[in-house]
Amino acid sequence: MNSIGTLGFGLFLIVAAGMGAACDPDARDRRNPLDPGNPVTGGRPQNLRALGNNEHVGLSWAPVGLSDVVGYRLYRESGGVGARTDIFGSPPPNEFIDPDVNNEMTYVYRLSVLIGDNRDPVESTLSNPVVVTPGPETCWVVDDGLGRVLKISADARAVSSQVTSIFGARHIALDTRDGAAWVTTQFGAAGLGGVAIRFTAEGQEAAVISGFITPGEVSVDPSDGSVWIADAGTNGENALVV
Incomplete structure (x- = not known):
């Protein structure tokens, strides 16, 4: 009897301990990114990013990889006036362009899952x-230290695009007709020497002009897009029309 009673008591303690752990809210797995107790996310969507452009705002965020996520809800507030947009899809998209904005007005965005x-x-x-x-x-x-050319958002709060591996950059000029940029650099691709590179307004390489010895300042004529590039290696200037 004593041995059976001891065994029963021991079994009871084991079951009770297991039940206690299962019912303890502080003992559950916190890896769910939407769990308010998650030490990394705090239960919030992550990496919401907004880029201010001409009469629109581009938004993106880190997708939440859970099977029961059906969409996202975007909140916008400006001057005490709020708006809400639900974004659904299969899978739900993790980017959105808001065209219903005015230039030079400041907006605050928040996101939920x-x-x-x-x-x-x-x-x-x-x-x-x-x-x-x-x-x-x-x-x-131009960030010559890290070999980058960056395009900054209209409000200078974010980088909208960047091009890497641009070393020895000397000068940059804006084409005001379309928002493109010309950059002169001492080191082009293999065998090209000094070059001038044109980047589109979206940050894509569009043209490379080679044949320079020591390219320096570059200027774009806003009337017709003529590009003037000073080349110190020739003691003169090369004028290009592209």
Whole structure:
């Protein structure tokens, strides 16, 4: 009897301990990115990014890879006026262009994840806010230390595009007709020497002009797009029309 009683008591303790762990809310797995107790995400959507462009805002975020995610909900606020947009899809997209904005006005965006049924979804905790001011300005920057050419958003809050492996950059000029940029660099591709490179407004390489010895300042005529490039190696200037 004593041995049976001891065995029964021991079994009872084991079961009770297991039940206690299962019912403890602090002991559950926190790896779900939408769990408010997740130490990395705090249950919020991550990496919401806004780019202010001319009369529109481009938004993107890190997708949430859970099977029951049906979409996202985007909140926008400006001057005390709010708006909400639900974004559904299969799979749900993780980017959106908001055309319903005005240049030089500042907007605040937040994002939530929609779970379950798109007719009556459960909503996650809101993301951290992002602030953006759209506008017509175009800004290009040469970062010679890291060999990059960057295009900055209209409000200078974000990098909209970048091109790497541009070493020895000497000068940059904007083509105001279409927002493209010309960059002169001492080191072109193998065997090209000094070159001038044209980048589209979207940051794509569009043209490469070679044959320079020491290319320097570059200037674009806004009336017809003529490109003037000073080449110190020839003690003169090369004028190009492209």
